[in-house]
Amino acid sequence: MKIPALAVSCLLSAAAWAAGPKYVFLFIGDGFSVPQRMVAEEFSRAIGRGELAVNHLKCHATTRTCSATSLITDSAAAATAIACGCKTGNGKVGVDAEGGKACSVAEVAHMNGRKVGIVSDCYITHATPAGFYAHRENRGALYQIGLDLIASGFEYFAGGGFGGKSNDVKDPEYRGNLYDLVAQAGYQVATNRTMFAALKPGAGKAFFAACDGHMPHAIDRPASMPTLAEMTTKGIELLDGPGGFFMMVEGGTLDFSGHANDAATNLREVLALDDAVRVAKEFQDRHREDTLIVTTGDHETGGMAMGFAGTGYAMHVKRLACQKRSRTGFKEVVKATRAAARKEGREFTFEDSKPLLKECFGFDFSTASGRSGLDDKIAGGKYAANTETDDDRIALTSGDVEALKAAFARNKLHDAARRIISEKAGVGWSSGAHTALPVLTTSQGPGAEILSGFIDNADIGMKLKSLYY
Ligand SMILES: [Zn+2]
Known part of the structure; x- marks a missing residue:
């Protein structure tokens, strides 16, 4: 179904109240x-967590991006396509290809009397959340995007704070620190877990910043920071009421692990997003007639593949459980250990890094037998030295150890480690x-069938908005 161009604009009055589903959850990874969904699906099953909620909603649509x-x-x-139903050029948020303002489904829902929540583990002025409330030709205009956030009047924001250059005092529109401005606009501002827990409905709009910038990857995230699932639960608590709500939840740091080709970190991000979808499904079970859940991705990142030439027809996704830190988290571990050694007047050697690699990646150096990785590859696709049933450690070949040594010399141990475990x-x-x-x-839910078959990402925004007309 194609909606006329006029419908993309913001021409809607509050008289349209009550059209559309009372509750809408939109999850964006x-x-x-598909590869990110399916690696995580197989991993989740392998570790006994069961199937992914995000993959098992009733209606499916293959989506061009x-x-x-x-x-x-x-x-x-x-984000502009998904939120506003409008194709635009790379780098633009909430405006069409010519720069004209495009109205988002969140804004349409708001005009229909729904309370609106925007959640992301990236900073809250980052591109995906911005697509729902901002209208700027440059996604990098973070301060101006922050001003649009405040002007939106949406009831709940949670995740990363005003990070990056969100508080750039040189911005031509600068008129004060965004944290001050959001408080002045009537938001309860929370900046730690205790304050987050204290956010209560009926006390006005809420703005929660778990940290200033992007939140750490789920695999590294300290218990002091709420999860996406907890921020979704809080959103339900704050937004629920007679008018219903629209809530967008983004798993945003997922993208960074794709750029880094960091498989274990990537699937842990998917599981964190899936935990949030499970919260929405539990809510839907209690409000079956009124709740629509939609999940999608904005694009693929990394060219992830389920299969690697060196392992032939075998996949061992469970081995990714051996990884306990992200590539970037491990880089920090190495940096801190190196600095501590320097402080003690010692040199940090490759031998010193082995316990760290064992702890963070499950690497077993005792198996490096003299066969190189290439030899293993030639010998029938058995690139990994692990036996077929051994998923609790990552058995290294001498070739792997040589690669790690070379990477250590270049200060790139984190890259070699994530590559070896992926392979x-x-x-x-x-x-x-x-x-x-x-x-x-x-x-899944009322209206879900409009997102079936082969669609375009702009169909999501257009069709979701059409539910409110
Ligand atoms: Zn990206």
Whole structure:
């Protein structure tokens, strides 16, 4: 179904109250296509967590992601398509290809009397959340996007804070620190878990910043920071009422693990997003007639593949459980250990890094037998030295150890480690950037059937908005 261009604009009055589902959850994984869904699905089953809620909603739609300017979209153009139903150029948020304002489904829902929540584990002025409340030709205009956030009047924001250059005093529109401005606009501002827990309905709009910038990856995230699922639960608590709500929840740091080709970190992000979808499904079970859940991705990131030439037909996704820190988290561990050694007047050697690699990646150096990785590859696709049943450790070949040593010398141990564990799990990567692979949109609840078959990402915004007309 194609909605006329006029419907993309903001021409809607509050008289349209009560049209559309009372409750809408929209989950967006940044860099979340079929491979990310399925690696996490297989991992979740392998560790006994069961199937992913995000994959098992009733309606499915294969979804094209191209922007107005490229077959490969960025998150700004994709967010604009998903939120506003409008194709635009890469880098633009909430405006069409010519720069004209495009109205988002969140704004339409708000005008229909719904309370609105925007949740992301990236900073809250980042491209995906911005697509729902901001209208700027440059996704990098973070301060101006922050002003749009405040002007939106949406009832709940949670996740990362005003990070990056969100508080750039040199911005031509600068009129004060955004944290001050959001408080002056009547928001309860919370900046730690205790304050987050104290946010209560009936006390006005709420703004929660778990940290100033992007939240850490789920695999590294300290218990002091709420999860996406907890921020979704809080959103329900704050937004529920007679008028209903619209809530967008983004798994945004997922994209960074795709860019880093960091498979274990990537699937842990998917599980964190899935935990939030489970919260929505539990809510839907209690409000079956009134609740629509939609999940999608804005694009694929990394060219993730289920299969790696070196492991032939075998995949060992469970081995990814051996990884306990992200690539970036491990980089910090190495940096801190190196600095501590320097302080004690010692040199930090490759031998010193072995316990760290064992702890953070499950690497077993005792198996490096003299066979190189290449020898293993030639010998029938058995690239990994692990036996077929051994998923509790990552058995290294001498070739792996040589690669780690060389990476250590270049201060790139984190890159070698994430590559080795990806390969031994059978996960391949073809890019460090976004790709044009379609994403999967899944949905369930009243109106879900409008997102079925082969669709375009702009259909999501257009069709969701049409529910409110
Ligand atoms: Zn990206």
